[in-house]
Amino acid sequence: MAFLDxxxxxxxxxxxxxxxxIGFASPPLVQYLDQIENKDMQILxxxxxxxxxxxxxxxxxxxxxxxxxxxxxxxxxxKSLFPSYPDKFIHHQDFFEHTGKYDLILEQxxxxxxxxxxxxxxxxKMASLLKPGGKLVGVWFDREFDFEGPPFGGKSEExxxxxxxxxxxxxxxxxxxxxxxxxxxxxxxxxxNSKI
Ligand SMILES: C[S@@+](CC[C@H](N)C(=O)[O-])C[C@H]1O[C@@H](n2cnc3c(N)ncnc32)[C@H](O)[C@@H]1O
Numbered sequence: 422m423a424f425l426d427x428x429x430x431x432x433x434x435x436x437x438x439x440x441x442x443i444g445f446a447s448p449p450l451v452q453y454l455d456q457i458e459n460k461d462m463q464i465l466x467x468x469x470x471x472x473x474x475x476x477x478x479x480x481x482x483x484x485x486x487x488x489x490x491x492x493x494x495x496x497x498x499x500k501s502l503f504p505s506y507p508d509k510f511i512h513h514q515d516f517f518e519h520t521g522k523y524d525l526i527l528e529q530x531x532x533x534x535x536x537x538x539x540x541x542x543x544x545x546k547m548a549s550l551l552k553p554g555g556k557l558v559g560v561w562f563d564r565e566f567d568f569e570g571p572p573f574g575g576k577s578e579e580x581x582x583x584x585x586x587x588x589x590x591x592x593x594x595x596x597x598x599x600x601x602x603x604x605x606x607x608x609x610x611x612x613x614n615s616k617i
Pocket of ligand 1: 492534535
């Protein structure tokens with residue numbers, strides 16, 4: 422397997438091998454953000470790439486919205502698309518080294534980009550970054566791929582077993598508003614930090 426460090430991802434951006442990039446904010450995340458009234462909540466989007474969901478949230482009035490990615494190229498592109506985005510909300514850092522406490526963390530093709538051996542660490546780290554009652558929300562692939570990842574696939578039963586150790590699984594359901602190319606192959610999850 423390729424060594425999935427920051428250089429690997431930056432190289433993917435530089436060589437335009439960015440098949441994951443849908444070019445706009447992901448509809449399930451948009452719909453979720455749209456029903457939140459409290460625009461002051463602390464939100465993190467890790468492995469956000471060009472940060473379309475960050476830009477969408479910011480333009481919708483969320484004023485504590487943090488973008489995190491360890492690829493300098495991804496964040497440079499985000500900055501060139503949204504030059505006025507406050508630096509204090511931009512984290513150029515490895516997710517596993519990040520510290521903070523959030524009300525909400527959004528997931529969009531970050532989990533599937535990680536070595537599957539890190540899934541337990543991902544779940545644990547996400548729980549540690551959430552305030553009590555905070556939520557990890559987003560989409561995860563509910564399919565396997567017939568090539569070596571990334572993306573790495575997975576199945577909803579596996580996610581339930583993993584996340585139940587750290588979260589209350591409020592929602593785990595087929596995602597009805599995925600982009601057409603991913604419809605039927607994603608689950609939408611709302612995971613509440615009720616264990617820490
Ligand atoms: C498949 S891309 C998804 C980007 C974005 N979420 C999207 O949907 O367009 C995965 C992103 O996660 C970032 N990434 C991978 N591992 C990371 C880590 N350990 N810490 C921070 N960012 C990471 C990569 O740099 C890349 O931008």
